[in-house]
Amino acid sequence: MVYQPTTTVIRGMMQTSKWTEWVPKEIELKITSSLVATIQTALNQDGVQVPVVFSIENGENKNALISFETSMDNSQWSPITRIQYYMFAKKIQSSLDRVLSSAVAYYNYSKGVYGFDIVETRVKDSSLITLDQTLNDTPSIDQIYQMVSQLEKQVIEKNGKVTGSPMVNITRVDVNEVYTQVALPLERDIAVSGGFAIKKMVLGNLLSVNVQGDQSKVNQAFEATKQYIIDKQKSSPAIPFVIYNTNRLLEKDPNRWISTINYPIY
Numbered sequence: 121m122v123y124q125p126t127t128t129v130i131r132g133m134m135q136t137s138k139w140t141e142w143v144p145k146e147i148e149l150k151i152t153s154s155l156v157a158t159i160q161t162a163l164n165q166d167g168v169q170v171p172v173v174f175s176i177e178n179g180e181n182k183n184a185l186i187s188f189e190t191s192m193d194n195s196q197w198s199p200i201t202r203i204q205y206y207m208f209a210k211k212i213q214s215s216l217d218r219v220l221s222s223a224v225a226y227y228n229y230s231k232g233v234y235g236f237d238i239v240e241t242r243v244k245d246s247s248l249i250t251l252d253q254t255l256n257d258t259p260s261i262d263q264i265y266q267m268v269s270q271l272e273k274q275v276i277e278k279n280g281k282v283t284g285s286p287m288v289n290i291t292r293v294d295v296n297e298v299y300t301q302v303a304l305p306l307e308r309d310i311a312v313s314g315g316f317a318i319k320k321m322v323l324g325n326l327l328s329v330n331v332q333g334d335q336s337k338v339n340q341a342f343e344a345t346k347q348y349i350i351d352k353q354k355s356s357p358a359i360p361f362v363i364y365n366t367n368r369l370l371e372k373d374p375n376r377w378i379s380t381i382n383y384p385i386y
Contacts, residue, residue: 122184122227128351130157130176130186132233133223138292142226147215165188165212172216174223180307186223189214234344242386245305247314247317249275252301254293259300261368264288267302271316280310287382289361303361326358327383334374338362338381345383358384 122129132138136151136159143149148164149172149300157177163170179185192209196201201261230238268286275282284305291299309318327348331341342360349356360383367375 121179122186122224124184124227124233125351126176126178126184126234129186129227132227133159133174133176133186137160142222143233144218149219154297163212163215165208165215168208170212180296184227186220186227188220188270190216201337229326230348233346234333236329236341236344238345238348239312240385241326243321243323243326243382246323247306247309248287248303248321249306249310250301250303250317250319251315252299253315255297255298255300256299257291258292264300264302264364265367265369267300268304271302271304272299274312274314274316275304275310278310278312280305284308284363284366287361288364289359301359301361303370309383322357322384323384327381327385328385329381331379331381332375334377338379341381345381349383349385354385356385360384 124132134154136154137153139149150162150164151159152162152171153160156201157175159174161172161174163172170190172188174186174188177185177187188213192205194205197205215283226232230236249271251271253267271283271286282304287303287305289299289301293299301317306318312318327345329341329345331338345360360381363380363382365378365380366376368374371377
């Protein structure tokens with residue numbers, strides 16, 4: 121039993137190129153073909169190639185079941201041969217049981233099926249100061265940090281206190297229209313003026329994903345989180361955002377950028 125939706129586990133297991141991440145290194149298991157929810161393999165057991173079919177099907181409470189099936193025709197064997205092959209069959213079963221245990225351990229966690237550790241947590245910052253603008257294209261790092269700088273100056277002018285890193289939402293509305301909102305978490309509400317606004321966050325549920333890498337990696341994590349929301353049949357009451365834990369102006373290597381995706385859900 122895997123405590124994930126069946127469709128999720130199927131999608132994960134059908135990415136057969138990732139089997140090397142969880143199949144025990146000492147077990148030789150070669151994938152020969154795959155269909156909708158079955159994967160045909162060959163197990164090398166003591167030099168003998170044993171055909172094995174793995175299947176994913178619906179279990180109880182919308183969870184998934186992973187199973188294996190193999191067979192040996194012993195109708196023509198002598199009693200002694202049957203005993204020998206019975207012992208051989210037990211070795212096969214032991215190897216395949218280990219494969220199943222590894223698969224369950226891998227696919228029971230979000231990283232196995234989505235590629236990222238997606239954690240369900242709670243909103244911690246209830247008060248944000250925000251600034252938004254609509255651009256013709258995706259904003260550059262310089263443009264984003266210009267907005268951050270404006271927010272920081274406004275907080276200082278109003279005697280406020282920032283309690284965390286910049287939070288960014290970039291949404292393409294149309295071909296030549298990109299909505300950009302930048303926020304800073306505050307210790308308490310402050311009076312604001314001009315184009316600044318105070319946004320109150322409901323202290324509800326949140327999906328949180330830590331990501332290391334450039335913007336393309338962040339985008340991958342966003343898509344994985346959206347798929348998680350679909351699979352778990354959840355909804356989002358507010359826009360998601362990315363926390364820039366690393367100052368992207370100062371750190372020139374995008375592969376070292378640390379970000380956190382926060383996606384409100386209910």
